[in-house]
Amino acid sequence: MLLYELKKVLGKTVNKVALLLLLAALVIVSTLAIGGVSYTEPDGSSISGMAAARQLEKVKKQWEGYITEDVLRAVIEANDAVNQSPEYQSDDVTENNMAYSRKQGFSDIREMLNQAFSDFQTYDYFRADSLSPEDAGAFYGKRAASLREWLDSEEMKDQFTENEKQYLIRHYEEMETPVYYTYADGWETLLTYTDTMIMLIVLITGFLVSGIFPGEFSLKADSVYFSSRFGRNRGVRAKIGAGILLISVIYWGTMLLYTGIMLFALGVGGGSCVIQTGLGGWKSFYNITFFQKYLLSVMGGYVGSLFILSLAMLISAKTRSAVLAVTVPFIVLFIPSFLSGVNPLTKVLGLLPDQLLQISSVINQFSLYELGGKVISSVPILLVLYSCLCVIIIPWTYQICHRIQDR
Amino acid sequence: MELRLNNLTKQFGDFTAVDHVSLTMSSGVYGLLGVNGAGKTTLMRMICTLLRPTGGQILCGGRDIFKLDGDYRKILGYLPQDFGFYPEFTVKDYLLYVSALKGLRPAVAKRRVRELAEGVGLSKHLNKKMKKLSGGMKRRAGIAQAMLNDPKILVLDEPTAGLDPNERIRFRNLISELSEDRLVLLSTHIVSDVEYIANEILLMGEGKILHQGTADELIDSMPERVWKCRAEKSEVPALMKKYRVSNIRSEAHGAELRIISGEKPSTDAVPEEAALEDVFLYYFGEKGVDDSALI
Secondary structure (H helix, E strand, C coil): CHHHHHHHHHHCHHHHHHHHHHHHHHHHHHHHHHHCCEEECCCCCEEECHHHHHHHHHHHHCCCEECCHHHHHHHHHHHHHHHHCHHHHCCCHHHHHHHHHCCHHHHHHHHHHHHHHCCCCCCCCCHHHHCCHHHHHHHHHHHHHHHHHHHHCHHHCCCCCHHHHHHHHHHHHHCCCCCEECCCHHHHHHHHHHHHHHHHHHHHHHHHHHCCCCHHHHCCCHHHHHCCCCCCCHHHHHHHHHHHHHHHHHHHHHHHHHHHHHHHHHCCCCCCCEHHHCCCCCCCCCCCEHHHHHHHHHHHHHHHHHHHHHHHHHHHHHHCCHHHHHHHHHHHHHHHHHHCCCHHHHHHHCCCHHHHHHHHHHCCCCCEEEECCEEEEHHHHHHHHHHHHHHHHHHHHHHHHHCHHHC | CCEEEEEEEEEECCEEEEEEEEEEECCEEEEEECCCCCCHHHHHHHHCCCCCCCEEEEEECCEEHHHHCHHHHCCEEEECCCCCCCCCCEHHHHHHHHHHHCCCCHHHHHHHHHHHHHHHCCHHHCCCEHHHCCHHHHHHHHHHHHHCCCCCEEEEECCCCCCCHHHHHHHHHHHHHHCCCCEEEEEECCHHHHHCCCCEEEEEECCEEEEEECHHHHHHHCCCEEEEEEECHHHHHHHHHHCEEEEEEEECCEEEEEEEECCCCCCCCEEECCCHHHHHHHHHHHHHCCHHHHC
16 A cells, blocks of 8 residues: 555656756755865865865875864964965965965864854954964863853843853863864765755655645545545555655655765765864864764754654645645745744744754754753754654644544 | 435535435445435435534444444445546556555455456556546446445446446446445436436435335326427427426427426327436426436
8 A cells, every 4th residue: 555655656747856856956965065175286276076075185184183282283383384485475366375275284273273262253264373382272271261251241141041051161161172183074065065955855855745645635536545444544554654754765865865975075084073173163062073963963854854744744634735735844944034033032943843954053053941940952852852743743644534524 | 234324414504415314225226316416425425434424323234334434434335426546547556556445455456456347348458547548437447446345335426427328328237237236326317327227216305315216116106297299389488487398309390398297288298108207307397407318
């Protein structure tokens, strides 16, 4: 029965087109992501894509290891040496690029210095240029100190409870130092586009699953279906099974393909580095590695997809309208964007299902909730909350179809 | 197998579609005859558990069919008026899918599909997509799906709607063949569909069973007679206004009319033997006139 349900879905032209669109989206996102990696050659020219990644890996590997005070001092000195070079100070762009090419190996560490020594809420690309080797010793201490200063500022006074502030400081202090660094551009780029890829999967899969329940009604095949012996139990279970199978296979298939393409093109190294070594990860209070962030992102994406698309199936079963159901993913994903400017809603918006599809961004935010004196970050709440809601929605959909004659 | 309807009622808001219908049916063909909107489809949908009655009960072997649930639907076959299908499925896929919904084991299903395709004349079309079938073939696929589980109760709602005369006759004969050892409830507004094959005819109007019996019993129940007379063309409108006219045949200098009336409509009128079509017209008045019924 399950196979026939799948055949019904995959036999429709609109669904075949949707799958082709998803494939096209995968190719476009991967191409953009890989093409976005660039390397500046010593002569000032640039290359991009896989070749650039290989070159970057080669130069960044030279700085692989624990980022100790000595390493930081060396980076500040190397950065300073480049800054003093005639190429760097020249007005000629090509010469500037030649100078930059010598910074690429330690650019990630230089970026960490920028973030550590800039004010907490500001970013200064040239901050590392004004550091002296003696500043290296303050590097790790600056991170928690800046946070404390920010939390104590007038602006942030009422934004967090005392427990939440303590929670953030504790997590900052729990980060093991010195951190280990190696080339991790593959994981970083992969994670940068993971949210986009997950959202595209959800929107496109919405077209496939929205027609599963209303199909019988739109084709006027409902009378035969529901007057059959198993139309209201095994048949409905097969429909739910087909929906979940489609969501799962499309999601994991696409994500695995996307991950494979990205890591093959940009390299698999660096998965065990903490996310604080990457762009934008310095301020995150999650003490996890790139690989763990990836796992959380794809798991969150899966739970989010399952919830949003199960909701679409529930609505399609209730309203018998595929059109209404197909709008559900769009509403769930885009309405929060319109409301994001409304300050009092911040806490609520942080728990909406769209957040599950962008865990990799959520991890870089200070999204906290205090329940009964216990502070919990939003990621575990989102994962548990929407897993539970899926467990409710699926039997609910079954009940709606089971009691079909009540109308 | 006995199907008993006790005081069955279905209301949609203020409108009563089925009005306190009580009926007992066992093996044989039951022809449910009535004009469009008489409540036939609503009654059939309740018998198929697709609609829950507002009042009353439907008992199968003494047990409420809604409580029997799957056990009742196990012995039920239904061909709805608007027979929908999956256009991308082949006939074989469609029948195998319905077999699965009816709980047939795969090996049994394959055998039944083969047998029924042979029976309804679709053997050569099993691999054809449903959307490529003609109207008649689709109806045949419909009857085949209804018969897959060898049902004890077969409900056919307007099975000949949209078919040409040849297809309709073929279909009628097919139903007749399938009616052995089962209860067949066949609804139609076309008299000839049930005239020869129904053991019992139920005349339904405004949600009620107005009369029931064999074709002969229904004919005998009509208190008026059928007359044949000739009239000038100019007289026809007046006669149609005054009497129920079941047929008009134009002739060179006038028309020959078939009139249902308690009195002799004209001096030259001669009594005719009444047919079921006349009964239908008698009970359902002007609304009973249907071009297709004259075929």
